[in-house]
Amino acid sequence: MIKIYTDGSCRVNPGTGGWAALIIHEDGRHQEVSGSEDKTTNNRMEQIAAIKALEQIPPSAIVTIFSDSNYLVGTMTRGWKRNHNQELWERLDVEVNGRTVYWEWVRGHSGNMGNEFVNDLAAWEAGVRTDRPVLKEFINSQSVLIEDIGQDIPLIAQEDKVLFSHLDVEGNAGMVDIGDKVETNREAIAHGRIVMSPTALSLIDQGDVKKGDVLSVARLAGIMAAKKTADLIPLCHPIPLTHIAVEFHLVQERCSIEITASVRTFSRTGVEMEALMAVSIAALTIYDMAKSVDKTMRIEDIGLKSKRGGKSGDIVLG
Secondary structure, eight states, rough: EEEEEEEEEEEESSSEEEEEEEEOOTTEEEEEEEEEEEOOOHHHHHHHHHHHHHHHHHTTTTTEEEOOHHHHHHHHHHHHHHHHHHOHHHHHHHHTHHHHEEEOOOOOTOOHHHHHHHHHHHHHHTTSSSOOOHHHHHHHHOOOOOOGGGOOOEEEEEEEEEETBBTTTOOBBBBOTTTTTTOOOEEEEEEEEEEEEEHHHHHHHHHHTTTTTHHHHHHHHHHHHHHTHHSTTTTOOOOEEEEEEEEEEEGGGGEEEEEEEEEEEEEEOOOOHHHHHHHHHHHHHHHHTTTTEEEEOOOEEEEEEEESSTTTOOOEEO
């Protein structure tokens, strides 16, 4: 899966504008593309950023585009009316055709490093800022490893090293001491999907899979997995969970089942891992129950959507 972060910026709207994209290839390479345009609009810059990024991607690629533009994502996923910039929509349609493209909205300035970088780069192209951001310098200034851009993995800085919070200065793994933390209400929401054949999706929808009611079993499996997270992930803390919900949405046009898990607690640490575990095991359960029908199923894009509560504050990833 290739990940693309895009953004656009204007001094005034309309006015001089800039666009930028960060492409993270499957082999880990990071590629930047950007440019500017006179007498333009924010919406045009958002469209051009996506077009120019897709032009860099080979045909038949599987791509997820992350954008903080409701206009762009809503138009491409919800069929919003295309009132302006028809030539750009046509160009974008051409680039999307032949590739598998998913669209994900991210909240601007919510701490997503990929989104923050392209925002700064587009602003530089538009003349809103005077210094061009350099990817490695930008990431280092945010205390995030370049390999983890877009992952929002918490890191701590010590002297001239950047360390995972589960490691000490010598690199030894250990459980984080949360004894001094305050108990607060915390929530995490995770998301993922499993893609399958139309036949498998139809059988699951109709309840005709031989092993039984796939979604009911998968829901229970996800709930049980959230409660067992500390038994499976070595450095996770056992947490008293106050709420677990696992929901499914069948998307016929994608031949997929979208999985969302929400977990809540009143504790000293968060429940991101519990939510991610619930989604993962629910997806694996669907796979197990339907694999006799479709052995080509694939599980995709499991990730955190939001977390609330705790010292680090709220994070919303879209």
